[in-house]
Amino acid sequence: MTGTITRSKTSSENSTNQDAAASPSAPLLGAGQQNPVAPNYNNSNGTFQVPAPTFHGRPTDDPARFLSRLEEYFKTAGVPVDYQGEVAAAALRGSAASWWKPLEHLELPYDDFRGQFIRKYDGPEAIGTLKGELYGTRQKERESARVFLADKICLLRRLEPDLSETSSVHILVPLLQPSLAVHLGHPLPATLQGLIESAD
Numbered sequence: 001m002t003g004t005i006t007r008s009k010t011s012s013e014n015s016t017n018q019d020a021a022a023s024p025s026a027p028l029l030g031a032g033q034q035n036p037v038a039p040n041y042n043n044s045n046g047t048f049q050v051p052a053p054t055f056h057g058r059p060t061d062d063p064a065r066f067l068s069r070l071e072e073y074f075k076t077a078g079v080p081v082d083y084q085g086e087v088a089a090a091a092l093r094g095s096a097a098s099w100w101k102p103l104e105h106l107e108l109p110y111d112d113f114r115g116q117f118i119r120k121y122d123g124p125e126a127i128g129t130l131k132g133e134l135y136g137t138r139q140k141e142r143e144s145a146r147v148f149l150a151d152k153i154c155l156l157r158r159l160e161p162d163l164s165e166t167s168s169v170h171i172l173v174p175l176l177q178p179s180l181a182v183h184l185g186h187p188l189p190a191t192l193q194g195l196i197e198s199a200d
Contacts, residue, residue: 052077052087055121057096059133060154063121066091067114074110084110088117096121130159138175145180145199153192165191 053069055061070088073079079087085108092100099120108116120126134155139148149172156168163171169188172195173181180199189195 052091054091054093055096056094057092057099057121058094059130060151060158061121062154062158063117067117081110085113088113127159130155134159135171135175139177139180141177145176146196148176149192149196149199168192169195 052073053066055063055066070091074084074087088110089100089104103116134152139145152172152175153168156163156171160168169190169192172192173184173188176184176199184195184198189198
């Protein structure tokens with residue numbers, strides 16, 4: 001998921017932004033807004049903004065992918081090093097934003113944000129919790145099989161990226177409602193897409 005990140009403009013930044021507007025690599029700061037904003041780019045179709053990635057802290061969110069996209073955004077948007085920590089914090093949503101809120105006033109640099117973020121969402125405790133979510137929770141009686149499998153597949157791809165699709169299918173089928181698992185029969189679908197289609 002993406003969203004535009006904005007920051008308030010100080011009086012000293014007004015002149016800076018006038019100079020920066022001539023260069024698409026320089027970050028622009030939006031008046032009356034709270035966080036660093038994506039720069040404006042012009043093409044034949046008008047002006048557009050580079051979208052910033054966001055992270056909600058859901059079990060299916062991939063923190064490594066978020067950080068990779070965020071750092072690519074820094075380069076594309078030309079976000080100065082001094083603002084990167086603020087931009088990263090502003091990219092958090094939902095439970096992730098609530099987790100970071102007590103640390104907001106510290107205005108930590110990006111490297112410190114990154115370390116805290118990895119410990120929270122990709123450290124041993126987080127991985128253990130996610131493995132419990134993956135292997136320990138079964139489809140509820142009225143839960144959509146498509147939604148259930150989509151969430152499980154996201155977790156599998158994050159936790160077991162080298163696992164074959166056939167092996168993934170054999171892990172997921174026992175987590176489905178027993179009546180649905182029996183309905184799938186033998187042989188089981190060979191691919192995850194086939195599993196979703198058969199279970200739908």
